[in-house]
Amino acid sequence: MSTHAATLYARRNRKSKFWLALCYAATGFGLFSLFLILCALFYEGFSGLNMAVFTEMTPPPGSAGGLLNAIVGSLILTFLGVLVGTPLGLLAGTYMAEYGRGSKFTTSVRFLNDILLSAPSIVIGLFIYEIVVAPMGHFSGIAGVFALALLVVPIVTRTTEDMLLLVPRPLTEAASALGMPRSYVITKVTYRAALSGLITGVLLATARISGETAPLLFTALNNQFFSADLNAPLASLPVIIFQFALSPYKDWQRLAWSGALLITLSVLILSIIARVLGTRKIAK
Template sequence: MFNSDSVVNLSNRVYRRRQRVNRMMLALSGATVVFGLFWLCWLLLTLFIKGGAALSLTLLTESTPPPGADGGLLNAILGSVMMAAVATLIGTPIGVLAGTYLAEYGRRGWLAPATRFLNDVLLSAPSIIIGLFIYAIYVAQVEHYSGWAGAFALAILVIPVVVRSTDNMLMLVPNSLREAAAALGCPQWRVVMFICYRAARSGIITGVLLAIARISGETAPLLFTALNNQFMSMNMNAPIANLPVVIFQYAASPYEDWNRLAWAGAVMITLLVLGINIAARTLFRK
């Protein structure tokens, strides 16, 4: 028998109640978005107002100065680039190979689930713990801070990000592609190299870029490993300047010129991370 109360119309009390609930939840969702964007915009506006005025060509041509003198952040920028490059070169192959095992070879058994769990733990571990770990096993043994120690700490932060992205992207590759290649007599390593990697290339590159964006602003692990250097130095076996630690030290100093350099360094790191994230999302869309 036809029930008029079940008809979706404005006179239906159930429909009106659901419509009110829907509007209320949409309003709450919109309010939370506005709330989050407000603080984000305030943070970025403050950052660019205070740091934008300090941006100049001098930042890229001169080293960090003593108090009361003019200078830039060249030595800190070079140190950060060197450590991030070494960390990426170390962490990317390990992460890609580990992610490949999880997606392609470890679909059965207990090892792959256990590895994924430990990788998730490492992914969410505070970076200061990584710095203390490298300090204990490397810095304390060689008895001095160094750029290598900083690069090793950053590499440990790179690995879980690359493992997760590689694993996820390879799992999205259709099994029909693997089966078609296997039917033609292609060995599994060739299937992975020439089919799976090509299909998941954009996602893997995205994970690497996101890992670089993560380590670009890490300060805590570098305080226990690379420390800092006031002068220009490209010796990775000695303490080396880097942007995050320079920003930390200069922002806490009582000198206004150092404070301005700290704001300028923060703007540079923000623009770098923003650019990397935009590039990663552009690649992922393709």
């Protein structure tokens, strides 16, 4: 190796080590910040966690209470949001991967889906407010379901398309060669082969919407009392956490920490399940 080449190699090696050190430092800073946040969340959350949190309603200031109405409301909104949004995303992703592959229409739909995927959730809330809440004249759980479903659709659409495109073509071609209709091949062969990936997409969408606050402020709003009426304001954990955390009352702040812990653990469990399913190979 010539002197010039050796000098150039040494200079590039020093630059590489410098930038690698910066990357490690940034990663360490991020992990340390996350560790501090989780420590504070677990300490404050577990200190206020008891059976009353799961059995009593949200209290007025200065009174003991829990988060039962908020927990039930969040479960209702999340379940119905996923129930409404998942079929739409599944059908859209199936069309893009199986019927409209490579077409200009599919390219346009994919572009719009990516925009919707990255749109701020508060924009979704304002949109649903204009087309649902304003015409109805009041906040409601129905509007909250529509807002969350609109957040579910682009996630399920993208994961469905990606998972179906990973299914080996010889597998579907072999099924078609047996004379099976296209719809039968998709439902009985392609979906089964990509089942773990499809479930992963639904779980990721569920984890995404379970902690959304902004769209619910413009749609479902809140309810201090227990209610399962979708035509009326409905309580939810994210909104309760937002309101209680900003309050000057210690008992409300304690409940806010407990609610934040419950959502964090739920999202963590869903993310772990989605990660485990995502690592499974597509069935051959």
